Amino acid sequence: MKINNIKPLSVAGIILLLILPYAITSKYTMGIVILTVINIVLVISVNVITGLTGRMSLCQAAFFGIGAYTTAILTTQYDFSFWACLPFAGIIAALIAVLIGWPILKLEGYYLAICTLGLQQLFSLVFLNWVSMTNGPFGIRGIQPPDGIPWLFNLQFGSPKSYYYLYLLFLLVIVLFVRSLLNSRYGRAFLAIREDEISARMFAINTTYHKVLAFALAAFIAAIAGVMYAHYYRYISPGAFNITRSIDVTAMLIIGGSGQIWGCVIGAVLFTFIPELFRGFAEYRTLVIGIAIVVSIIFMPDGIVGQLNKAGTILSKKAKEFKQ
Amino acid sequence: MLLQQLLNGLITGVLYGIAALGLGFIYGIYFVPNMAHGAIFMFGAYIVLVVALKVNYFCAILVGIVSAAFIMVISDALVFKKLRKRLGDATSMMIASIGIEYVLITLAELIWTADPRDLPVPWQSNVTQIGKVFIAYHRIIILVVAIFTAILIHYLVQRTKFGKAMRACAQDMLAAKILGINTERLSLIVFAISGGLAALAGGLIGPIIMVYPTMGNNLLTKCFAIVILGGGMSIPGLMAGGIVLGLAEALTTQYISGQYADVASFLILVLVLIIRPSGFFGKTKPVKV
Numbered sequence: 295m296k297i298n299n300i301k302p303l304s305v306a307g308i309i310l311l312l313i314l315p316y317a318i319t320s321k322y323t324m325g326i327v328i329l330t331v332i333n334i335v336l337v338i339s340v341n342v343i344t345g346l347t348g349r350m351s352l353c354q355a356a357f358f359g360i361g362a363y364t365t366a367i368l369t370t371q372y373d374f375s376f377w378a379c380l381p382f383a384g385i386i387a388a389l390i391a392v393l394i395g396w397p398i399l400k401l402e403g404y405y406l407a408i409c410t411l412g413l414q415q416l417f418s419l420v421f422l423n424w425v426s427m428t429n430g431p432f433g434i435r436g437i438q439p440p441d442g443i444p445w446l447f448n449l450q451f452g453s454p455k456s457y458y459y460l461y462l463l464f465l466l467v468i469v470l471f472v473r474s475l476l477n478s479r480y481g482r483a484f485l486a487i488r489e490d491e492i493s494a495r496m497f498a499i500n501t502t503y504h505k506v507l508a509f510a511l512a513a514f515i516a517a518i519a520g521v522m523y524a525h526y527y528r529y530i531s532p533g534a535f536n537i538t539r540s541i542d543v544t545a546m547l548i549i550g551g552s553g554q555i556w557g558c559v560i561g562a563v564l565f566t567f568i569p570e571l572f573r574g575f576a577e578y579r580t581l582v583i584g585i586a587i588v589v590s591i592i593f594m595p596d597g598i599v600g601q602l603n604k605a606g607t608i609l610s611k612k613a614k615e616f617k618q
Numbered sequence: 619m620l621l622q623q624l625l626n627g628l629i630t631g632v633l634y635g636i637a638a639l640g641l642g643f644i645y646g647i648y649f650v651p652n653m654a655h656g657a658i659f660m661f662g663a664y665i666v667l668v669v670a671l672k673v674n675y676f677c678a679i680l681v682g683i684v685s686a687a688f689i690m691v692i693s694d695a696l697v698f699k700k701l702r703k704r705l706g707d708a709t710s711m712m713i714a715s716i717g718i719e720y721v722l723i724t725l726a727e728l729i730w731t732a733d734p735r736d737l738p739v740p741w742q743s744n745v746t747q748i749g750k751v752f753i754a755y756h757r758i759i760i761l762v763v764a765i766f767t768a769i770l771i772h773y774l775v776q777r778t779k780f781g782k783a784m785r786a787c788a789q790d791m792l793a794a795k796i797l798g799i800n801t802e803r804l805s806l807i808v809f810a811i812s813g814g815l816a817a818l819a820g821g822l823i824g825p826i827i828m829v830y831p832t833m834g835n836n837l838l839t840k841c842f843a844i845v846i847l848g849g850g851m852s853i854p855g856l857m858a859g860g861i862v863l864g865l866a867e868a869l870t871t872q873y874i875s876g877q878y879a880d881v882a883s884f885l886i887l888v889l890v891l892i893i894r895p896s897g898f899f900g901k902t903k904p905v906k907v
Contacts, residue, residue, distance in 0.1 A: 350709055397892045404651045404708040405891060408842045412887035415839050415880070423877045537835060541653075541716055548713050577728055584720025591714045592700050 311462060315455045324454040330566040331461045332522050335468055337546045337558040339515035342472065344544065345552035346481065347508040348488030349399065350407040352540045356417035357387045357513040359535025361520025363421065366434040366530050376440040376525060383521050384514040391513030392506055399505040402491075414540050421532040433531025437524050461522055468515060469555055475511075484508050488553075545583070549590045551597025560598050622751050623868040629757045631864020632764040633819055635857040637837060638844035639771060640815035643808055646851030647788045649708050650698055653715040655816055655841055656834025657722035662686040662817025663824045663833065664730055667737045675739050679821040683814040690813030691806055693718050699805070726831040737824030760822045767818060771811075772853045784808065788851055836880055843887035862886070 318324050336358055343351045364383035368374035374382075398409050421428050428434070440460065442450040451460060475481045483504045486494035495501050524530050542565065550561025564586075569579040594601045641655045662682045669678035697714050741755040775781035783804055786794040795801050820834075827833065844863055848855035863883045870882040 350712075398888070401891055404649075404712065405846070407709065407712060408651065408846065409888055409891040412839055412843065412884045412891075415836070416884045416888070419878070419881050419884070423881075545713065545716060578724070580720045581724040581728075584717045584724065587717030587720065588697055588714050591710055591717065592697065595704070595710060 308466075315458050321454055324458065326567060326570045328454065328457050328461060328526055330563055331458070331465050332519050332526065333543070333546070333562040333566045334559055335461075335465055335519040335522065336516055336543050337550070337562045338468055338472055338555065339512045339519060340543050340547050341552060341555070341558050342475075342484075342515065343508050343512035345547060345554070345557070346476070346484040346488060347505060349505060349508070350403070350544070351410045351509065351512065352407055352537070352544060353410040353414035353417065354512065354516050354543055355535045355537070355539035356414050357391065357516035358520040358523070358539065359417065359421055359530075359532070360387045360390060360513075361517025362524040362530045362535065363428055363434070363520075364517070365521045366437050366524045367427065369438060369525075370434060370436055376438075376521075380518065380521050384517045387513040387517030387520075388510040391510040395506045395509035396502075399502065399509060411537070411540075414537050418532060418536045421535055428532070431532060433529060435529050437528045437530070439528070440525050457526055461526075464518065464522065468518070472555065480504065480507065542583075545587050547597075549586060549594075549597055551599030551601075554597075554599050557597050557599040564598075620872055623872040624865060625751055625753065626757070627864040627866075627868025627871075628861060629761050629864070630867065631861035632768075632857065633760055633823055633860070634837070634840055634844055634863055635860025636764045636767055636815055636822075637819035638841040638848070638856050638860055639768070639853065640812035640819075641841045642845045642848065642851055642856050643784075643815075644812045645845060647784060647791075647808055648698065648702065648805060649711065650715065651708055651712045651842070652812070653712055653838065654693065654718040654722060655715075655812075656836075656838030657719040657726075658686050658689060658813050658834070659816040659820040659837055660726060660829070660831060660834040661689060661722055661820070662813075663737065663820030663829045664726055665817070666821035666824055667735060667829050668730075670737060670739070679818065682817040682821045686813040686817030686820075687810035688813070689722070690809040694805055694809040698809075699802075723831050723834075730831070732831055734828035734830040737821075737829055739825045742825060756825050760826075763818070763822060767815070768853060768857050771815075775851075775853060780804075780807070785851075839887065840880075840883050843883055843890070846887065847890050 314327065315324065318327065336354065339357070340351065340354050343349055343354075361383040364386050365374075365376070365379040368379050368382070369376065394413060398406065398413075401409055422431060424430070439457070440451040449456070451457060476485075483494065483499045486497065486499055487501050487504055491501055520535075523534070546561035546565045547558060548561075549564065550559070551557025565583065569576075569582070590597065596604070637655070637659055640658075641652060644650045644652055662685070665685050666675075666678045666682035669681045672678075693715075697718065698711060701711055701714060739756060741759075744755040745752050746755065746758070747753075773781075775784060783794065783799045786797070786799060787801055787804060791801060819837075820829075840863060844856055844859040847862060848857075848859035863886060866882045866886055867879040871879045
């Protein structure tokens, strides 16, 4: 990425994000901000498969759970370090995704969505019933915060601020990775498959390979989000990785605007942060989300970002006419 | 014991078939993968529960059917019709129906709280014995009502003028419109039937399992499995799919563990999609380029 490509807006945004923890005093609000960061990572993972490649996956929470359970089991029972688990959990999820994705990704549209829905339910049942491994409905307790890094200013993790900066770093790395992916051969192949798979194949794109790759990448990123989740909450149970979360993150992506990083960010922030502000009306949270989904799919088929882009184009056109 | 399990599986399967009929209809005709189907099923069960406390159980089921049909018609008018007019694809319909599902489940939680409730029927503990097999009265009622409904719907689709219009729409909506079929009025009836069938299944299953706001979640995935297994709109196919699923669950309960009964049906869903996406009873459609 060239330096003159970085818009002043993103620079301002990053500075704002860096000083954010000093503006927030309550520990509770800080917790929501960290949850938002985790959710953005998860939505980005859905974006890779649903937004970029156009294949709807409703089992992203399963990979999220695989990441969380891998790190939880390895760190609590086998004394692995957080830093070893982070890539390891991602790779395990990606391998499972390759094994699953290779047979199922030939399915199209709605069929794939239903198939991944079934897989999500299967994984949920495995998390719940494989008691010797996952401790069943009781979940796994006592997950430690990320290990400190002694050679780098003796960094220690545990306070909300440290979590925030660490996770923000992960988020930025993932965002940069997905952006650079978009400008690469692979990203272009993903987009070509989204637009029209048969023409993509005619241009000698190995569509099966690329779809499986996108699915594995999505699983990798979701598992990273899972690791972040497990080490922040330090307790995981199957309820966090069920079908509701899969549908939630897909809805976040659709409402935010699929295919775009900003869409992911806006969707995740809207879904995580705004409902928490109205904590007193917690019962109405899903009601509001449900209505928001319906309204946005009817009136904003391209999501909020798509709508903003449209408004931007109209405005610039008007401005040009005005100048003339 | 095996025979007992198989019989129970058969009856559950017939019930799944009825629930899946509603889903298969609106997918077959309007391409709406209705994720709210499980929620409609749950809502129907709740309405039956509430009304059954006051009046006869069968009257309550009728009330449940009518109100669920009403909910479906309203959601069609408010949501799906708009998406259809914009040529919305199946995926956007699916997302919209997820929104409806959220609304319905939250409403149920607000009105009836999240605690599981029992749907009492007078013959709850009555059991009859045939040979070595025990059958609860309620299961016999389920079997009779479900089979009767399936035959009725089959007759409706295959023998009436209305059914002919439905089949025409399923084949080609545009051609049906050109031939003078009022597809909008048809959608009203199809959505109503779909909701009614879901509520019927909910009301029938209520006395066997508890009624709670998320009771439809697993059923939804099973219904999708049946629709895919049965290949869209064929009623014998859907009923057979339901029975296959019910028997598979019964066998898993018998030989492995009751906890893994649901695993069997989801596994069937995934495997059928991988091996034969058009279903075992459906016809393969060639891909147009």
